[in-house]
Amino acid sequence: MEIKKDLRYVKTHEWVKVEGKNVRVGISSYAQEKMTDIVYVELPEVGKEVKKGDELGVLESVKSVSEFYSPVTGKIVDVNKNLENSPDLINSSPYDDGWLVIIEAKDKTEINELLSAEEYEKQMSETA
Amino acid sequence: MKHTPLFDIHKSLGAHIVEFAGWEMPLYYSNIIEEHLAVRKNVGIFDVSHMGEIDVSGKDALEVMQKVQTNDLDMPVKKCKYTHVLNDDGKIVDDMIVTRTGENTFFCVPNAATVEKIFRIFKDAGKGKNVKIENLTDEYVCLAVQGRKSMEVLQKLTKHDMVQIKPFWGDWVDFGKTCLVTGTGYTGERGCEIFTDNDFGKIIWEKSLEAGKKYGLKPCGLGCRDTLRLEKGYLLSGQDFHEDRTPLETNAAWVVKYNHVFTGKDSLLKQKEEKHDKFVGFITEKSIPRYGYKIKKNNETVGIVTSGTMSPSLRKGIGLGYVKPEYNNIGEKLDVVIRDKNVKVEIVKLPFI
Numbered sequence: 410m411e412i413k414k415d416l417r418y419v420k421t422h423e424w425v426k427v428e429g430k431n432v433r434v435g436i437s438s439y440a441q442e443k444m445t446d447i448v449y450v451e452l453p454e455v456g457k458e459v460k461k462g463d464e465l466g467v468l469e470s471v472k473s474v475s476e477f478y479s480p481v482t483g484k485i486v487d488v489n490k491n492l493e494n495s496p497d498l499i500n501s502s503p504y505d506d507g508w509l510v511i512i513e514a515k516d517k518t519e520i521n522e523l524l525s526a527e528e529y530e531k532q533m534s535e536t537a
Numbered sequence: 538m539k540h541t542p543l544f545d546i547h548k549s550l551g552a553h554i555v556e557f558a559g560w561e562m563p564l565y566y567s568n569i570i571e572e573h574l575a576v577r578k579n580v581g582i583f584d585v586s587h588m589g590e591i592d593v594s595g596k597d598a599l600e601v602m603q604k605v606q607t608n609d610l611d612m613p614v615k616k617c618k619y620t621h622v623l624n625d626d627g628k629i630v631d632d633m634i635v636t637r638t639g640e641n642t643f644f645c646v647p648n649a650a651t652v653e654k655i656f657r658i659f660k661d662a663g664k665g666k667n668v669k670i671e672n673l674t675d676e677y678v679c680l681a682v683q684g685r686k687s688m689e690v691l692q693k694l695t696k697h698d699m700v701q702i703k704p705f706w707g708d709w710v711d712f713g714k715t716c717l718v719t720g721t722g723y724t725g726e727r728g729c730e731i732f733t734d735n736d737f738g739k740i741i742w743e744k745s746l747e748a749g750k751k752y753g754l755k756p757c758g759l760g761c762r763d764t765l766r767l768e769k770g771y772l773l774s775g776q777d778f779h780e781d782r783t784p785l786e787t788n789a790a791w792v793v794k795y796n797h798v799f800t801g802k803d804s805l806l807k808q809k810e811e812k813h814d815k816f817v818g819f820i821t822e823k824s825i826p827r828y829g830y831k832i833k834k835n836n837e838t839v840g841i842v843t844s845g846t847m848s849p850s851l852r853k854g855i856g857l858g859y860v861k862p863e864y865n866n867i868g869e870k871l872d873v874v875i876r877d878k879n880v881k882v883e884i885v886k887l888p889f890i
Contacts, residue, residue, distance in 0.1 A: 445568050445569060445760075449847060471569045471570065471846055471847055472760055
């Protein structure tokens with residue numbers, strides 16, 4: 410299971426990549442493996458204002474339903490429309506083609522509070 | 538937690554294990570969709586040894602069976618029938634397949650969660666009768682080999698003409714040891730279930746995996762067993778009913794034969810004259826119906842979803858549930874409430890595929 414070193418993470422298994430004033434958000438390889446075949450994705454609307462910790466949408470596998478949460482406060486500026494027809498991109502490419510949303514972050518200090526790859530890995534080894 | 542004799546084999550195959558009805562069972566080995574499609578296109582093998590096995594034998598065996606089972610089990614030897622056991626109110630305690638293994642012997646396969654209860658019901662019905670009722674669940678391995686290539690694979694293991702194992706008929710097959718084989722399953726595909734002892738079960742599993750390689754056989758878990766049965770609209774005991782529904786409500790009137798006296802019969806005869814809920818199927822374009830979601834008509838609750846998933850064959854959401862009398866006809870347009878949103882559905886004829 411891969412944990413990308415150059416990303417930041419949230420306890421709830423989202424990853425965050427800083428792209429200028431925006432952040433790109435997805436779920437970790439650990440999370441997609443745990444969910445297995447993702448078959449349906451519900452994404453937020455572009456333009457929606459969100460707070461850190463808000464529910465952004467829903468991922469469904471054959472057996473289960475899971476929510477994913479906003480890692481920062483800000484505005485949704487883009488969502489991955491390819492997931493509508495190919496939700497399995499999250500399984501095959503969780504860190505690239507399977508990204509979920511892009512958020513314009515309001516407060517950059519929130520990003521610094523996110524977990525580093527090492528911290529995320531440590532947290533998982535403790536809960537596993 | 539209980540384990541089937543094949544538990545270590547499943548772990549060595551990398552199975553993802555879950556708890557089901559007190560058993561630790563494989564949910565999937567590779568992934569649910571792949572395993573599902575292997576069964577629909579080729580063949581898959583399931584360890585379903587958590588299922589119960591109850592043997593009913595003796596001079597009064599038929600009489601006792603007829604007393605507790607809705608279907609008419611006065612049938613030829615080697616015949617298998619799907620049947621229900623009801624309580625006095627006509628509610629389904631469990632569904633099962635019964636094979637007449639002899640003039641005076643019946644082999645019953647109830648569900649894992651209900652086997653103890655069914656055993657007690659059989660015992661009570663057998664009081665004072667010339668009948669022996671044994672719960673042999675721990676003595677048996679049950680392997681389901683399912684899919685259009687199932688008989689070809691098993692033919693590699695025996696001289697017995699496997700094509701002769703017809704749907705809902707059983708026979709004794711020599712795989713190196715004689716096993717009871719029934720033309721049954723829970724997938725809607727051609728296939729069979731093999732009942733054998735714990736040690737020989739492991740041997741058949743290994744031999745089938747080996748012989749099945751060139752037929753695309755995959756070991757399959759309970760995950761795809763659920764999606765396969767859902768696509769066929771089959772009931773899941775404990776989920777689609779748990780002593781709260783009658784066979785008339787579950788669309789299983791065909792397993793009730795009124796030519797004999799059985800527990801719950803009077804209640805059914807009464808309900809026959811009344812309007813009642815009905816078990817229906819519906820398809821969603823995108824989002825997925827799940828257990829417990831409400832079914833509405835003009836914003837009024839008229840039913841409830843009891844099973845739902847993404848159909849791997851249709852690539853659409855499919856759901857099963859109960860809907861009130863006025864709204865449960867095929868073609869009826871309803872809403873399923875998914876995360877506070879009304880999703881439009883239409884009742885379709887079962888099975889889905």
